[in-house]
Amino acid sequence: MSTAPRLFSGMQPSADSLQIGNYIGALLQWREMQVTNDAIFCVVDLHALTVPQDPKLLAEQTRKTAAQYIAAGIDPEKSILFVQSHVPAHSQLAWILNTITGFGEASRMTQFKDKAARSGTDSASVGLFAYPTLMAADILLYDTVVVPVGDDQKQHVELTRDLAGRFNSRFGETFVVPEAVIMKETARIYDLQNPTAKMSKSAASDAGVVWMLDEPAVTAKKIKSAVTDDDREIRFDRGAKPGVSNLLTILSAFTDEPVPVLEESFVGKGYGDLKTTVADAVVATFEPMRTRALELLEDPAELDRILGNNAERALAIAQPKLETVYDRVGLLRRPRSR
Numbered sequence: 001m002s003t004a005p006r007l008f009s010g011m012q013p014s015a016d017s018l019q020i021g022n023y024i025g026a027l028l029q030w031r032e033m034q035v036t037n038d039a040i041f042c043v044v045d046l047h048a049l050t051v052p053q054d055p056k057l058l059a060e061q062t063r064k065t066a067a068q069y070i071a072a073g074i075d076p077e078k079s080i081l082f083v084q085s086h087v088p089a090h091s092q093l094a095w096i097l098n099t100i101t102g103f104g105e106a107s108r109m110t111q112f113k114d115k116a117a118r119s120g121t122d123s124a125s126v127g128l129f130a131y132p133t134l135m136a137a138d139i140l141l142y143d144t145v146v147v148p149v150g151d152d153q154k155q156h157v158e159l160t161r162d163l164a165g166r167f168n169s170r171f172g173e174t175f176v177v178p179e180a181v182i183m184k185e186t187a188r189i190y191d192l193q194n195p196t197a198k199m200s201k202s203a204a205s206d207a208g209v210v211w212m213l214d215e216p217a218v219t220a221k222k223i224k225s226a227v228t229d230d231d232r233e234i235r236f237d238r239g240a241k242p243g244v245s246n247l248l249t250i251l252s253a254f255t256d257e258p259v260p261v262l263e264e265s266f267v268g269k270g271y272g273d274l275k276t277t278v279a280d281a282v283v284a285t286f287e288p289m290r291t292r293a294l295e296l297l298e299d300p301a302e303l304d305r306i307l308g309n310n311a312e313r314a315l316a317i318a319q320p321k322l323e324t325v326y327d328r329v330g331l332l333r334r335p336r337s338r
């Protein structure tokens, strides 16, 4: 058994392709963290259902998301890479956690307030309201210690910690209380056409979103059309120069060069040079990943074999934990049929 800290993270299969923000904000860091952690990466399809999805597309988006995890360097032999709905214990534990979560504390979750405000609170689903308890179940089923998340998910990890502590004190020591590892603020990527809005899979327009599965020429064109400003200076200033700052952040992530070093290297050069350099760096990284993802998707049987084996590995951890929880809360075990 591994003694490395258990890590759990996931992404929603809410689009055909992941975008550059998902890569920088999650995949890039997961790839590094899987080396020193006992990592579990999930395609959280049940979470995606908390806002409307097209049933004709969701299964394929789930496969595509998994293929992109692998193409970006998640190793499904070392780490566990599986689909959330393949392990029923996630929904089952979420229900138990719902029963110990206060309506008031769930109502304070800012992500629910934000997402519900977009569609109108009355039309937001109970599933969206219960998103954080499903996320808590994801984390707690695996005795997770490390939860790498963006700043926006910190509150959900706090709730998870509260629920773990509450369950343990009511029913006996059952769950490990996890720690959020907040990804660096610099990892936040903004829409290329609207550089004060987060780049998002579900953005209304595709023009400012760079997709991992875009053809290289499309990626380069989008980056070269990025909104900048009327000034000519290449320097990082998120308030005054959001577009240029965003391009510098992207370049820094793709080249591993700190932003001040990049600023220095662009002294005397123009926005055209910056955009060309960013486009080249992104294409150089994404092109082989795109090729690998498309190869995997051309052989769905092999991809399904990987996902099937990995679901078994996840089940082997999650099912005994769920059974302990059922026992602790007093549910009658199903008698074996004779």
Ligand code: AQP
Pocket (backbone or CB within 6 Å): 010, 011, 012, 013, 014, 019, 020, 021, 022, 023, 024, 025, 026, 149, 150, 151, 187, 188, 189, 190, 198, 199, 200, 201, 202, 203
């Ligand atoms: N723009 C971004 N900059 C940095 N990190 C980002 N992430 C997403 N967008 C950016 C990170 O990617 C992971 C994806 O999590 P998710 O799929 O559960 O949902 P999300 O954060 O809501 O991502 P999207 O792309 O915006 O999806 P939709 O449009 O479906 O809501 C997280 O680790 C997140 O921090």
